[in-house]
Amino acid sequence: MGTTTQHSIPWPKILKPILIILIPTLVLVTFISLDYNLDNLPFLKLRDINVDESLTPPLRCRAVNDSISLRLGDKCDMSIGKWVPYPKGPAYYTNNSRCVIQDAQNCMKYGRPDTEFMKWRWKPEDCELPLFDAARFLEIVRGKSMAFVGDSLARNQMQSLGCMLSSVASFVEQSNTTDIKFRRWFYPDYNFTLQLSRTPFLVKARGVSPYPAKPIDLYLDEVHEVWPTQVEAFDYVIISIGHWFAKPVMYHEKGKVVGCSSCKEKNIKDLTMYYGYRVALETAFRTLINLRPFKGIVFLRTISPTHFAAEEMKGRGNCIRTRPFEKREMKYDWYISTFHMMQMDEFRVAKRKGRERGLKFRLLDVTEAMSMRPDGHPNHYWHPPVGNKRQFYDCLHWCLPGPIDTWNELLLQQLKTEENEGETY
Ligand SMILES: *[C@@H]1O[C@H](CO)[C@@H](O)[C@H](O)[C@H]1NC(C)=O
Ligand SMILES: *[C@@H]1O[C@H](CO)[C@@H](O)[C@H](O)[C@H]1NC(C)=O
Ligand SMILES: *[C@@H]1O[C@H](CO)[C@@H](O)[C@H](O)[C@H]1NC(C)=O
Ligand SMILES: *[C@@H]1O[C@H](CO)[C@@H](O)[C@H](O)[C@H]1NC(C)=O
Numbered sequence: 001m002g003t004t005t006q007h008s009i010p011w012p013k014i015l016k017p018i019l020i021i022l023i024p025t026l027v028l029v030t031f032i033s034l035d036y037n038l039d040n041l042p043f044l045k046l047r048d049i050n051v052d053e054s055l056t057p058p059l060r061c062r063a064v065n066d067s068i069s070l071r072l073g074d075k076c077d078m079s080i081g082k083w084v085p086y087p088k089g090p091a092y093y094t095n096n097s098r099c100v101i102q103d104a105q106n107c108m109k110y111g112r113p114d115t116e117f118m119k120w121r122w123k124p125e126d127c128e129l130p131l132f133d134a135a136r137f138l139e140i141v142r143g144k145s146m147a148f149v150g151d152s153l154a155r156n157q158m159q160s161l162g163c164m165l166s167s168v169a170s171f172v173e174q175s176n177t178t179d180i181k182f183r184r185w186f187y188p189d190y191n192f193t194l195q196l197s198r199t200p201f202l203v204k205a206r207g208v209s210p211y212p213a214k215p216i217d218l219y220l221d222e223v224h225e226v227w228p229t230q231v232e233a234f235d236y237v238i239i240s241i242g243h244w245f246a247k248p249v250m251y252h253e254k255g256k257v258v259g260c261s262s263c264k265e266k267n268i269k270d271l272t273m274y275y276g277y278r279v280a281l282e283t284a285f286r287t288l289i290n291l292r293p294f295k296g297i298v299f300l301r302t303i304s305p306t307h308f309a310a311e312e313m314k315g316r317g318n319c320i321r322t323r324p325f326e327k328r329e330m331k332y333d334w335y336i337s338t339f340h341m342m343q344m345d346e347f348r349v350a351k352r353k354g355r356e357r358g359l360k361f362r363l364l365d366v367t368e369a370m371s372m373r374p375d376g377h378p379n380h381y382w383h384p385p386v387g388n389k390r391q392f393y394d395c396l397h398w399c400l401p402g403p404i405d406t407w408n409e410l411l412l413q414q415l416k417t418e419e420n421e422g423e424t425y
Contacts, residue, residue, distance in 0.1 A: 075417065076127035078410055079302075079365035083324040083372055083403075089119035090401035092132060092164045099163035104382040105156060107399035112381040114322040117399065122369050122406045132409045134168040138190045140415045145193035147231040150240030151200040153304050156397050157240065158183070158196050161408045163400060182230070195234070197227040200244040202284040215248040215263040220279040223287040232291050238299040238364070238411075239284065242339060243306070243396065245273040253279070278342045285350035289357055297418065298354070300347050301364040301407065303339040307374035307395045319395035321374040324403075330371065340367045362414050366407050376403035 093099060095108040103109065122129055148154040162171065162185060171185035171194065181198030200208065204219035231237050248262040251271055259271030281300075288298055308317025351361040370376070378394040398404035 076124055077365075078122075078124040078127070078129060078413060079363075079368055080126075081122055081124040081129075081369065082327065083120040083369075084123045086119050086121040089121070090405075091121070092134075092405060093166055093401055095400070097163055097166050098170065099166040100159050101163065101400045102155070102159060104394065105159070105378060105397050105400050107378050107381040107402070110378075110381040110384060112378075112399070116322055117373075117375040117403070118401050120324055120373075120403065122403075122409070129406075129409055129413060132164050132405070132412055134165045137408075137412050137415070138165065138169055138187065138192060140412075140419060141190065141192045141235075143191045144235040145195065145233070146236040146238065147195040147197055147227075147234045148238045148240060149197045149199060149202070149227050149231060150238075150301075151198070151242065151244055152397060153242070154238070154240035154301075155183075155196050155198070156400075156404055157238070157301070157407050158194060160398075160400055160402075160404050161411075162194065164405060164408050195230065197230045199224045199227045200241060201280055202227075202239070202241055203280045212248060215250040215260055215265075217250050217252060218276055218280070219252045220258075220276060221253045221283055223283055228287050228291055231296070232293045234294075235296045236299065236415075237288065237296050238301055239281075240301040241280070242277070242303045245277040245280075246335075249273070249276055251276050251279075274338050274342055277339065278346060281343065281346040282349070285346060285353075285361075289350070289354055289359060294359070297360040297362060298350070299362045299364050299411070299414070300343060300350075302343050302367045303336055304366060304396075304398075305333065305336045305371040307377060308393070309374070309395075317395060318393035319374050319377045319379045323375055325372045325374060327372075333371065336367060336371060360418070362418075364407060364410050364414065366410065369406060370398075370403065373398075373403040 095101060095106055101109075121131075148158045165171075165187070169187050169189050171187045174184040174186045174193075175182060176184075181196075183196040185194045186192070187194070201216075201218055202224055204222040204224055206217040206219075207214065208216055246262070248260070248264075250260045250263060250268075251258050257268065259269040259275070261271055261273045261276055263270075285298070288294055307319040307321075309319060309321075347361060347363060354361045374395070376398050378397060378399055380393055381399070382394045382397070
């Protein structure tokens with residue numbers, strides 16, 4: 001343990017020639033890392049990401065023919081496509097609907113003037129993504145339970161789902177704690193439980209803070225103490241982590257420090273944020289596979305891109321666009337592509353191992369779709385106007401309503417597929 005070779009990245013043979021030709025031609029754009037606060041104050045700052053030379057290039061190069069990207073069997077790959085206008089939007093709810101929208105993501109409340117960002121729908125290349133049908137969703141999950149496990153984007157998606165269901169059913173708050181890290185909503189009419197288990201790293205972590213004074217200690221081979229027991233009886237578990245790994249973190253394995261990332265300590269090997277992310281995912285998946293009572297379906301929600309446009313602000317980025325990107329406007333993003341590649345690798349391994357134990361692993365691959373939506377973030381509409389005070393821009397979370405609603409459209413599609421497939425893995 002303790003060397004990158006342990007977790008080195010398999011490089012699919014067919015990609016090699018393509019990448020060799022492509023990589024030198026790709027312009028690697030701004031590497032953006034960020035600090036973002038747990039809940040209220042996304043203090044966002046740019047920092048150079050120290051990209052380890054030894055890392056293999058990302059799997060998904062957007063300039064390459066997209067048919068290389070992972071397909072789920074012979075089914076339509078919903079992860080590739082484009083955004084098409086949907087003038088009737090927002091499709092499911094407004095900021096005035098009876099549902100929970102975190103203030104910081106309630107962009108209309110804080111005066112976001114443009115509304116076009118709510119008027120697009122995702123169109124997969126080879127098929128249609130049907131509109132979300134709340135009644136259908138609730139029928140599928142009747143008598144079941146679903147947990148979002150991860151960071152504030154997990155909560156962002158859960159609130160979006162709550163709002164998308166709000167036209168059909170309302171929930172009873174069952175969170176018997178004021179701890180925002182744990183939320184439980186119960187839908188009595190459907191005997192359906194929705195839960196948020198907050199764990200930004202999935203593994204055991206000490207010194208977790210949005211602005212850590214010293215590196216956060218991550219125990220990469222030890223799973224976080226709480227969430228596995230919170231979800232062991234659940235039918236669906238949606239794993240959702242990512243950007244916290246860009247903070248300064250110290251890696252421990254087998255009780256020893258093995259390296260760190262963004263920590264600037266001379267005598268400690270820099271293992272990059274990707275290393276820790278990968279091992280943490282591996283640990284989390286292994287835990288779920290070994291969790292005996294667990295019989296649920298695990299979804300991995302892929303990395304959600306940020307859109308801090310460095311050129312628009314000195315030193316900090318904001319996201320002022322009001323329209324999606326078209327494919328030709330997209331820039332190659334090493335940071336996101338590398339995370340995505342890691343997720344695909346770990347997902348494939350977990351899916352294979354899970355199958356041996358009768359567990360299903362499924363993907364919610366939102367990365368490409370969301371990378372085209374710089375217009376979907378709160379930017380500075382995550383708080384009341386602050387006058388002359390220093391402004392921070394949130395180009396990481398997503399406005400509600402907004403493009404993040406697509407994640408739940410994709411989730412419902414997956415659930416429908418599972419229903420039709422019965423017992424196949
Ligand atoms: C990508 O490749 C597939 C199969 O090789 C082909 O059918 C498709 O037209 C290609 N797409 C583009 C955009 O070149
Ligand atoms: C919804 O947005 C409008 C502006 O579009 C705002 O006036 C109103 O206060 C918001 N409602 C809530 C509940 O946030
Ligand atoms: C509600 O669902 C739970 C599983 O989530 C199940 O154990 C229980 O029997 C169900 N109750 C009713 C009344 O159907
Ligand atoms: C919340 O309730 C559950 C049982 O419903 C219990 O196991 C848990 O300890 C409670 N948590 C708190 C913080 O009260």
